[in-house]
Amino acid sequence: MELLVDIALLGLLLVTAVAIAWARDLLAAVMLAGIYGLLSASFFMVMGAVDVAFTEAAVGAGISPLLMLATLSLTGRFQAGTDTRRVLFSLSLVILVGALLVAATLDMPAFGSPEAPAQQHVAPRYITESMNEIGIPNIVTSVLASYRAYDTLGEVVVIFTAGLGVLALLMSLPPQGEPVRGELLSPMRGHRILRVIGKILIPPILVFALYVQFHGEYGPGGGFQAGVIFAVGFILYAMLFGLDVVARVVSNAVVQVIAAVGVLLYGTVGLLGMLTGNNYLDYRDLAGDPVTGQHIGIIAIELGVGITVASVMMLVFFVFSGQLAGRRAG
Amino acid sequence: MLAHLPVLQVILPLVAAPSCLIIRKSGLVWLFTFLVSLAALTVSALLLQQVIDSGVISYHLGGWDAPWGIEYRIDILNAWVLLIVSALGTVVLAAAHTSIRRELEEGQQILFYTLYLLCFSGLLGIVATGDVFNVFVFLEISSLSTYALIALGRDRRALWAAFQYLVMGTVGATFLLIGIGFLYMVTGTLNMQDLAARLPAIGTSTTVLAAFAFILVGICLKLALFPLHLWLPNAYAYAPSVVTAFIAATATKVAVYLLIRFTVSIFGVDFSLSVLPLQHLLIGLGLLGVLTASVVAVYQMNIKRMFAYSSVAQVGYMIVGIGLGTAAGLQATLLHLFNHALMKGALFLALAGVVYRVGSANISAFRGLGRRMPWTMGAIVIGGISLIGMPLTAGFISKWYLISAAVDSSHWLVALLLVAGSLLAVAYVWRLVEAAYFHSPETPDKPADEAPLSLLIPTWLLALANLYFGVDTRLPLAVTEMASRTLFGGAL
Numbered sequence: 001m002e003l004l005v006d007i008a009l010l011g012l013l014l015v016t017a018v019a020i021a022w023a024r025d026l027l028a029a030v031m032l033a034g035i036y037g038l039l040s041a042s043f044f045m046v047m048g049a050v051d052v053a054f055t056e057a058a059v060g061a062g063i064s065p066l067l068m069l070a071t072l073s074l075t076g077r078f079q080a081g082t083d084t085r086r087v088l089f090s091l092s093l094v095i096l097v098g099a100l101l102v103a104a105t106l107d108m109p110a111f112g113s114p115e116a117p118a119q120q121h122v123a124p125r126y127i128t129e130s131m132n133e134i135g136i137p138n139i140v141t142s143v144l145a146s147y148r149a150y151d152t153l154g155e156v157v158v159i160f161t162a163g164l165g166v167l168a169l170l171m172s173l174p175p176q177g178e179p180v181r182g183e184l185l186s187p188m189r190g191h192r193i194l195r196v197i198g199k200i201l202i203p204p205i206l207v208f209a210l211y212v213q214f215h216g217e218y219g220p221g222g223g224f225q226a227g228v229i230f231a232v233g234f235i236l237y238a239m240l241f242g243l244d245v246v247a248r249v250v251s252n253a254v255v256q257v258i259a260a261v262g263v264l265l266y267g268t269v270g271l272l273g274m275l276t277g278n279n280y281l282d283y284r285d286l287a288g289d290p291v292t293g294q295h296i297g298i299i300a301i302e303l304g305v306g307i308t309v310a311s312v313m314m315l316v317f318f319v320f321s322g323q324l325a326g327r328r329a330g
Numbered sequence: 331m332l333a334h335l336p337v338l339q340v341i342l343p344l345v346a347a348p349s350c351l352i353i354r355k356s357g358l359v360w361l362f363t364f365l366v367s368l369a370a371l372t373v374s375a376l377l378l379q380q381v382i383d384s385g386v387i388s389y390h391l392g393g394w395d396a397p398w399g400i401e402y403r404i405d406i407l408n409a410w411v412l413l414i415v416s417a418l419g420t421v422v423l424a425a426a427h428t429s430i431r432r433e434l435e436e437g438q439q440i441l442f443y444t445l446y447l448l449c450f451s452g453l454l455g456i457v458a459t460g461d462v463f464n465v466f467v468f469l470e471i472s473s474l475s476t477y478a479l480i481a482l483g484r485d486r487r488a489l490w491a492a493f494q495y496l497v498m499g500t501v502g503a504t505f506l507l508i509g510i511g512f513l514y515m516v517t518g519t520l521n522m523q524d525l526a527a528r529l530p531a532i533g534t535s536t537t538v539l540a541a542f543a544f545i546l547v548g549i550c551l552k553l554a555l556f557p558l559h560l561w562l563p564n565a566y567a568y569a570p571s572v573v574t575a576f577i578a579a580t581a582t583k584v585a586v587y588l589l590i591r592f593t594v595s596i597f598g599v600d601f602s603l604s605v606l607p608l609q610h611l612l613i614g615l616g617l618l619g620v621l622t623a624s625v626v627a628v629y630q631m632n633i634k635r636m637f638a639y640s641s642v643a644q645v646g647y648m649i650v651g652i653g654l655g656t657a658a659g660l661q662a663t664l665l666h667l668f669n670h671a672l673m674k675g676a677l678f679l680a681l682a683g684v685v686y687r688v689g690s691a692n693i694s695a696f697r698g699l700g701r702r703m704p705w706t707m708g709a710i711v712i713g714g715i716s717l718i719g720m721p722l723t724a725g726f727i728s729k730w731y732l733i734s735a736a737v738d739s740s741h742w743l744v745a746l747l748l749v750a751g752s753l754l755a756v757a758y759v760w761r762l763v764e765a766a767y768f769h770s771p772e773t774p775d776k777p778a779d780e781a782p783l784s785l786l787i788p789t790w791l792l793a794l795a796n797l798y799f800g801v802d803t804r805l806p807l808a809v810t811e812m813a814s815r816t817l818f819g820g821a822l
Contacts, residue, residue: 104512104540121518121528122397150391150400154455154467157344161448161471165478168441169489260348267345273393280337282393 002046009043024079030068037061050220051140054212058228063313066235070320135291136217136298144222145298149281152301153266155224156308160263163312167256170319191240198240205233213306214299223302227309234310235317243321252322255315262308269300335380336389336402339373339412340458340468342366343451347444356439360427363443367420367450374416374454378409378809388460396460397521403460406813407595407664411457411587414668418579418675419450425788426572429682433484433570442482446576449475453584462510462596463520465588466503469552472584473499476577480569491564498561502551509545512537526596534605542606545592553585555649556619559642566638567691571682574634578641579675583667586648590660593652594817603655612653617747619646624754628761633684634691636758637677640717643751644670650748651732656739657818662732664810669716669724669799676792677713680706683781683789696762698771706781707766709793714759716796719752723800727807 016036023029037060044053109116130142144152209230216222238246250258269283276285283297284290331338346366350359380387381404389402404412423446430442452472456465477499481492514520516537517528532538547558554562566574593602603609620643627639644666651663681691683706688695700707716723719730729752736745780786799806 100540100543101508104537107535107537108515117516117518117528118514119518122520123518125398146392147394147399148392148463151461151464151467153344154464154471157347157448157451158467158470158474160348161445161474161478164441164444164448165474165481168438168445168478169481169492171435171438171441256351260351263348264345264352267341267348270341271345274334279390279393280334280341281391284393 005046009039009046013039013043025077026072026079027077030065030072033068034061034065037064054220054225058225062232063228067316067320070317070324073324074320134294138217138219141217141222141298145301146283146294149301152305153270156263156266156305159312160259160308163259163315166316167319170323195240198236202233202237206230209233213302216302217298223305224309227306228313230306230310231313234314238317238321243318250314252315252318255311255318259308259311259315262304262311265307266301266304269297335373335377336387336404336458337391339370339377340451340455342369343447343454347447347451350440350444350447354440356436359440359443363447364423366447367416367423370454371416371420374412377404378413381406381409397519397524400464401460401521402458403523404458406809406816407590408457408587410664410809410813411583411667412454414583414671415453415457415580418671419576421675421788421791422572422576422579422679425679425682425785428782428784429572429686430570432686434482438482445475445479449479453580456584457587460522461520462513462522462525466507466510469503469506473503476581479573480565482573483568483570485568487564488568491568495561495565498551502548505544505548509541509548512541512544522596526598529597542597549585549589549592553582553589553645554642555645556615556622556642559619559623562642563635563638566641567632567635571678571685575675575678575682578678579671582641582645583671586645586663586667590652599655599818609653609655612649613744616646616649616653617744619643619649620751621747624751624758627758628754631693632691633693633696633762634681637674640755640758641674647732647748650744651735654735654739654741656735657814658731658735658738660817661810661814662728662735664813665731665806666728668806669728672724672792672795672799673713673716676709676789676796679785679789679792680709680713683785686781686785687779693761693765696765697769700767702771702779703781705786706789709789711763712793712796714762716800718755718759722797724796726800727803
């Protein structure tokens with residue numbers, strides 16, 4: 001049964017990937033990319049990687065198609081003509097890389113094999129010891145937020161950098177004319193049904209984000225997913241009721257500062273470890289006993305992750321829509 | 331505090347970067363970033379001293395033992411590269427304030443400094459870490475910030491250049507990640523030392539070979555090895571002047587470091603250079619890069635682009651050194667890593683001065699500049715002769731070591747072609763000298779109009795370093811010899 005599900009999901013992934021490459025209509029490509037994200041999430045789910053599936057659903061199927069749509073509204077919907085020779089070159093390159101990838105699988109340990117080195121060397125300690133050392137049931141969170149917390153700090157900085165990069169890029173293209181308020185900023189403003197449903201949905205979305213944020217130690221979730229979901233609540237509101245209404249709560253400048261605060265929170269928790277006489281990002285002495293210390297550290301850094309991810313997503317959306325408003329007025 | 335030096339090296343600029351957004355005053359932000367980079371420079375000097383005195387430093391992040399947690403592992407090789415990156419990053423930053431005020435809008439300046447610090451910490455993080463996945467994370471930080479920094483260039487073509495680099499760079503980073511994934515699949519570890527210990531037992535399975543191929547191509551995209559260099563000339567030419575100086579002096583160096591780390595320390599020389607015909611590939615592509623890029627450089631009209639092609643050529647020299655597969659060759663590469671950073675730092679900072687005054691880096695803008703900007707042109711001439719490799723400059727030392735390493739391993743043809751590459755460098759540097767000193771300016775009798783001191787001092791600091799390290803070679807020689815010997819001794 002599971003084999004059939006695998007085959008069906010992988011088959012659909014393949015079809016979707018080819019369709020994305022084929023599509024001239026970029027709007028269709030973006031929609032297909034969203035489907036691709038959802039299929040990947042399902043496939044990760046079948047493989048038992050719940051946390052990864054959750055992230056992929058929130059990012060791959062959620063926010064990234066949204067941002068791509070925002071881009072398309074700036075660039076236009078259809079792809080310009082392509083050069084056949086270039087296509088042939090790219091195709092041969094893709095086939096070469098694909099062949100190498102397939103070749104690599106020949107000597108690969110079988111999927112799920114308990115004898116695989118990945119299950120034998122480092123992982124057993126996470127499985128057997130993390131409950132004693134860190135004391136939270138979700139081992140993935142233990143690895144991400146404590147054993148390899150430094151990588152996660154890096155990932156948060158990656159997201160922060162990406163947000164600033166978008167800001168820096170679009171700032172260098174000042175929008176033509178004054179931004180207009182009203183209709184143009186919120187294309188769906190006139191749709192009464194959407195507004196009513198939106199009003200009903202947005203509060204649960206925000207509460208769900210908080211649940212994902214603070215429940216990450218016990219179930220799938222954590223700062224990354226929560227941040228994305230939280231941002232989606234705001235973005236949805238902006239689409240339905242206008243960016244100017246959202247800007248009254250959080251402006252572009254405020255969002256930038258909040259994004260910075262998230263990274264600083266994470267970085268400072270690490271420094272606290274040093275003040276307690278341990279190494280960077282060592283939380284064990286943040287409280288009386290090591291396990292409580294780990295808990296406090298993990299909650300604090302996850303909060304930093306959530307804050308930065310949510311504000312960077314909002315920032316990117318604000319900057320794009322700001323451009324859009326200026327462009328249409330100009 | 332001394333025990334925390336390895337992590338402070340990276341974490342200081344990393345935490346300082348978001349703080350810039352909170353300070354929000356561009357003059358103050360510049361001062362702050364400069365002080366932070368000075369602190370990073372101090373840390374790297376102390377680290378090098380510590381490694382020379384008492385050997386490898388291992389630092390366990392989060393207090394978890396490797397390979398369960400992430401380890402920072404500073405040996406003589408990465409201490410050397412850390413010093414290069416932080417020294418050049420600091421000197422360029424000293425010049426940044428003046429140049430950036432002229433080239434960027436008010437609102438972009440704070441973003442510039444934030445991105446600069448992010449890129450700086452990203453590069454330092456790649457070098458300091460002893461964990462391959464951590465390499466990828468910091469590679470992403472440095473890459474994303476570099477794309478944005480390049481795109482800040484005033485010329486609209488900067489956007490296209492940044493986009494090209496983004497596509498090529500992302501392919502490179504993805505390949506590296508695929509390779510790391512395969513390595514994890516066959517060894518179950520991400521720690522470099524642990525990988526080096528476990529890989530020999532696995533031998534040459536196709537998964538390991540594929541991992542090696544993906545990692546190699548990924549890194550070579552990043553270091554712009556011919557023919558994967560196509561993103562580099564435009565990126566260097568259209569980026570803001572100080573950004574060019576910064577990435578030319580540091581980013582490709584870090585990629586060369588990664589190549590050495592993966593081929594020599596992790597996979598091991600025996601695997602890397604003998605199982606695959608890699609030796610011929612590296613020497614061949616390196617030489618092709620030296621010759622082709624140098625010829626193309628001769629025909630460039632934009633001087634920033636000309637020196638960008640020259641950078642592709644210089645990367646070729648470094649790759650040949652690795653390809654020779656001997657300790658002497660590796661030492662030559664490590665020497666050139668340092669010396670090339672000094673040359674290109676001086677040259678691109680001097681160009682920043684020219685762009686500041688003249689507003690263009692086209693060859694026509696250099697007519698008669700020898701009289702109009704004597705000090706800036708003087709620095710360009712010193713950087714140029716160091717690039718050619720004339721005696722009494724730093725460039726001579728590394729070329730001398732490289733050519734003797736080639737001769738020692740009886741690669742006579744290689745040695746000959748390396749000399750030919752230097753002659754080509756004479757050709758393109760001479761064009762610039764000819765325009766500046768032997769052509770009359772377009773508007774004659776213009777009084778001397780030097781670049782401001784805030785640009786001249788950092789430029790001349792690097793120019794003088796080119797001369798100093800051409801004479802007093804004790805430090806670079808001692809460090810690189812130690813590094814190449816330990817790497818070939820098999821210890822990580």
